[in-house]
Structures are given as structure tokens and as C-alpha cells.
Amino acid sequence: MRRGKVLTGTATAVLLAGGGAAAFALTGQDGGTPAAAAAATAEITRSDLADTKAVDGTLGYSGRRALPNHARGMVSRVRKEGSVVRRGGWLYQVDGRPVILMYGDIPVYRTLSASASGQDVRQLERNLKALGYDPGTVDGDFSRLTGRAVREWQDDVGLAKTGMVDASQVAVASGPVRIAEVTAEPGTPAGQSAVVTTGTRRVVHVDLDSADQRLARIGAPVTVELPGGDGVRGRISAVGTVAEPVERDGRSTGESTVDLEVTLAASADLGRLDQAPVTVNLRSEEHKDVLSVPVEALLALREGGYGLRLAGGRVIAVETGLFAAGRVEVSGDGVTEGAKVEVPGT
Template sequence: MTSSPKSRRQILVGVASLAAASLGVGVVAGARITSPEDAAAKTAAPKASQITVPVEKKALSSKVVGRGDASFDGAVNIRVETSGLTTPAIVTGKVPAVGSTIAEGKALLEIVGRPVIALAGVLPMYRSLAPGSKGPDVLQLERTLDRLGFDPGSVDGKYDSGTARAVRELYEQAGYDAPEAEQQLKDAADAAKKNTDAAKKALRQAQSQLKQAKDAKAPDLTVQKGAVEDAKEALADAREAQDDAELKAGTPLPVAEIVYVKSLPRRVDKVNVERGGTASGAVMSASGAALVVTLKVDAAAGENLKPGMAAILTLGDGSTVNAKVKRATRKGESYDVVVAPNKLNAKQLEQLRDANVRVTIPVKSTSGKVLTVPLAALSAGSDGASRVEVLRDGKTELVPVKVGLSADGFAAVTPVGDAKLGEGDQVVVGR
């Protein structure tokens, strides 16, 4: 069967269309086929680029920051040595209230009608003192009296008439009669004075007899002169005995009437006695009159802290109080740091009482603004010297620097020698 020309044309057009379609499918499939090399290239991480930050000019200040608990400084237990009393140690008055202040040279308590006077000192009162006593406790007493303005004479560790006089003045200022010596000592002093008076009278009589003999022009005055010399020696002995007796009868210091505390004034925290009760053991506990804040810091930070350094306390309402470091005491791998406020008003005192507050202690600071870079920008060369990597015109350059104060993640730097580094330069901190 012979096809017509029209049929042949239709067949040719169909074949062409089919070929074109096949070609298109092949092109698309070819585009989607990727070689292993091309696939690896497309999935590899992009080439690393530098992360840079600009060099800045600013002031740096390193500081120790922590939280501390507020309390009254240095709590101690106060004990009265009552073993020297001949009667029970009954509390008869002057019982302090919690929160009151123990002042040096004032009575903090009354026992059997006598004051217990507080003095500052490290050696406790362990015995009664009296004229003739010697030792380190007497020396402490004399130094204390002298510091308070009561002149004890020679500060030599010997309880003499000057010490006794100063003790009397201490009691008078505290508002009490001074202690008295035992009656037999006072009687001995009175008897010694009478002996001195008798010796004076005997000397006057001997001198009068010698004068009468001279007036009578007696040929021999040996007896009369001898009597005068004997009377003079007797008077000297009587006076020496009187001085010794009066010294012994001087103002004593009973062991139960003085309490030494390491430092004063202090605040009464707790009272363990009441009027009419018996004093035994710790009669009260007291802390420093001044409020302080105590915080714990690690050894590295604590080593840089010294007494007198300025500090800042941040109160609960966000306000601040200026303070100073009072002491920093190492405890193993840490330090206990005590900070004392400079001055507190009534509101601040109430806010601080038993509070936990933020404490900031500036340690070092730069003198004004200096060139600074992040700590991450610093590296060390083979010689151990510090350097930074600066990106300039697409290229990096190592710049040697001298590193100063570091604080808050930044370090003060100074270019070394002819090296150039300025504000705004881009330093590499990572890739």
C-alpha cells in the first residue's frame, strides 16, 4: 500500500518532535549529573576569614567584686574574774542593754555594788594588783592609764604610788570611789606615821638639849651631839618605814573590778546576767561598735588587697556607700576580707544590718585612656614576647606590644620599638 505525500509529512514531523523531546530530557538529566570532584568542591567549608575588632582607647580598672555579709566587727565573750570576792558575785546594777556601747574607762556592770570597768588590753586580769606588785600585767595597766591621760609616773611594770594615784583618778572619772586597802595595812600606815612624829619630837628634844649645853658653855658636848645624831638616824628610819607602809596602804586594783577587751568601744550583742543574779562565766558578748562587711575571695585576688584600699558597698535599693578595706586574712586557698563603711546614716545602717551586699574593691587603674585590645587578640612569639596580629589592606602584620593592666577582658598595650599601632586598627581575635 502506497502512502500519500501528506501522510509521509505527518510521520516526519512526529519523528522530529520525538527527537527534540528526547534531546531536552537528555540536557536536563545531564545538568543534574555531578562528578565526585564537583560534589566535594561544592560541599567543602568556605575558606576561613579573620575575625577582627578595632583597637580602642579607654580607661581600664581592675577590681575585686563579691558579696559579703554585714555584721558588727569582732565578737568576743566578756568574763569577769570573781574568784577574788569574799561574797557571792551578785549583780547589783549597770546591766547593759543589747545594742548599747561599751566605752573604755566606764563601768560595764556592777557586782556587789562595785564597778567592773572596761579597759582595752590583750592580757586578761588574772590577779588583784596593789602597790608593790610587779609584772607584765602592771606594765599593761600603766600603759593604759597613761594612754587615757592618767599619769602613772614611770611606766616600768612596778605598781608604785604614781600608779596608785592614776588608778584613783580612773575610778573618780568613772564615777566611783576608788578601792581601799585592807584595814591592817591602813592601821600599819597610821602606826608608822605616829612613829615618825615621835622620832621628830625626839630629834627636837635632842637638838634643844644640845643648844642648852652650848648656851651653858659646857666643856664637853659629846653626849648631846651623839643624841642628836641618833635622833636623826631614828627619824630617817621612821620616815622610810612610813613611806613603805603608806605605799602598801595605797589604792589597790581588785581583780573583779577590771575587764580587759582587745579593743574598745564595742557593741553589746548578748547579755547573760540580770540584776540580782550571780555572775559566772561569760557575763555578755560584744562585737565592734562599727558595722563591717566580710566577704571571701580567692587567694589570687586576696593577695592584691591591702588595708586602706577604697571599696564600694551596693545596698539593696541600688545606692552605694564608700568604704575601706580593714583587713585581709588568708584562710587556706582563700582570703577573708573585712570592709568597713566610711560613714553611715541611720537609713544606711538599717539597710546594712545583717544584709548580704555587693562589694567592689578597685585594685588598679590606668592613668586616663590608653590603647586597649581584647585579651583574645594577644599571642606570644617564640621568644615569649607579646604581640597582636593587625589586618591592614587585606594582609596581616604581627605587631610586638608591651602589655599593661588587664581588666574586664581587655588589656592595655603599647607598641614596642618602631612598631605602629593606633586607635581603630583592626586586630585579629579569631578565624
């Protein structure tokens, strides 16, 4: 069927309404007179149409993790929750000895000492230099100068001057970290972790229903409603690629979600809110200045595609575009702004 063609003769259309289908016959010429009772009408309107949805999210910080601890002894000092630690700062202390933060992407997985070489040595040298010590050439070889810089650093921060570095002295992160939670209070044995850290970037996490993935586009703008009612702008910065099954009372619900991360505008005034519930208004796409009708006005045509029944009984075929906010974008011959179309009566 060509766009805008009027149905003539005897045809069948199915009215899409409320998730069900009510079938009725069209008889006579030029659409004829409907056998069904008179329906209510709605206007074809022109406006901007956007596919949006409000979902629940949690405002927090990026990169939450339980920081591995390799120091043995009794936790003697911890920082306050919410504290930010930068390169060279201590994260917590065990038996009076600090565990120091250094930047990088290679964990301290071995003891670094004279004659060692590799990218982890280069990372150590880079950090020592940034902290004001001279490790010699930053080349990945643990030289005599590297050992001397290590001893000077150890003396300044309160570590034994061994000239060797291992995981009991240093923890590695990609940048500054925030102490989100203290998991080992002073006076308790140091376990597998003493603190939970996050990055310093504020983000919103959303467990998005897999059925709504059309709304999850990296870079798409969103608005976030904070607990106090204020709204801030943000953008989708990450979308998970693995669907996680949803369980209730230990049993699968048959539903699934994907992880969604929203980065908020740098100018947003968020105070110290952490793990706070928020509402995220997602938007997939927007079509400007289009004609639309209520979704329930659509007819599924026997010949294929969709149509509209104009007030008076004539049925026209239409092309559909964006579905959003209970409306659908329509175009085709006979589709004009202000025209009345039939919709199911209430």
C-alpha cells in the first residue's frame, strides 16, 4: 500500500489500545461507515517529541572498591570518612607504619629493590620524582640512585629505611581517592582491607531495565533530581555490556538490568551527599516540529503497516516515527495539523 492511500471496498483494521486489540469491520466505498459505535476523537498536533523516562538512581562517587591491605599487625590510625588522599599521602596506619598512596595502574605485586627492572619500577620512579625525590633516570631500572631516593622517602614518611618497596608500604590508584568507608577501626587486626575508597568524581549509578536500553547512549544528556528537589545536568558516561538478572528472595524474576553511569556537571552543587537516592530523567532522542497522535489512535492494517481513522470514518495509511510519552509521530497524505482522529472511548 502506498503512503496516504485511502482504504476502499471491504477491509479490516485492528485498533491498538491498552495492549490488546479490538477488531472491527470497515464497509462501503471510501472507508464506508464503521460498524462499531462512535469513538472519541483527538487532534493531530504539531510539537517536539522526545523519548524520555524517569528511573531511580544512586548518587555517589566513581570507582568504589575495598582497597587491598598487605600490611600485617594492628590498625593504629585511620582517616575520617570523606577524606581525600593524594599522591604521597597516607591512607591508614598499621603498627604505626603508614600505607602510602602512589599513582599508576600496576599494583605492587613484588618487592622492588636493587637490580629489579620493569614497568612497575618505572612507575615507582615516576612517583618518587613527582614527590620531589631524585631516582635518577626514570627508565624502569632500580639503580643505586633509585634506592637512595626510596630511603629518603621512607625516612620522611615514617617507614623503615630499607631501600626496598613492597605492598605493605604502598597502595596504587589511578589518581586521588576518597575514603568512603573505614572497615577496620584502630585497635583491630588489619585484615584483607582497612578502607573502602572511591574516586573523587561524582557519579550517579542506575540499574537500568534491559528493556529500556534504547535510552542508554553514551554522551546523551540527562537531568538528575536531587533529594532536596534541585535538578542538575549530566551525561551518560558508561553503559554496561552484560545484563544482570534481577532476583527477589533468592529467586530470579525473569527480568534483567544493565549498569548505567551518569557523570554530573562540574558546576553542580552536590554538597557531601553520598549513596543518596535520586531520580534520573533519561532521553533517547528528540524529533523537532513533528505531527503526532495518541498511540491508541493507530490501526494495524490487514495490508500491513498502520493507519488512522479520521473523524467521519475515512481511514488513511500513515508512516510512524518516534514513539514517546504516549504519542507517536505520524506522516503521510491526509495527515494535517488539527485534523481529528478516532481513539477508543473511555
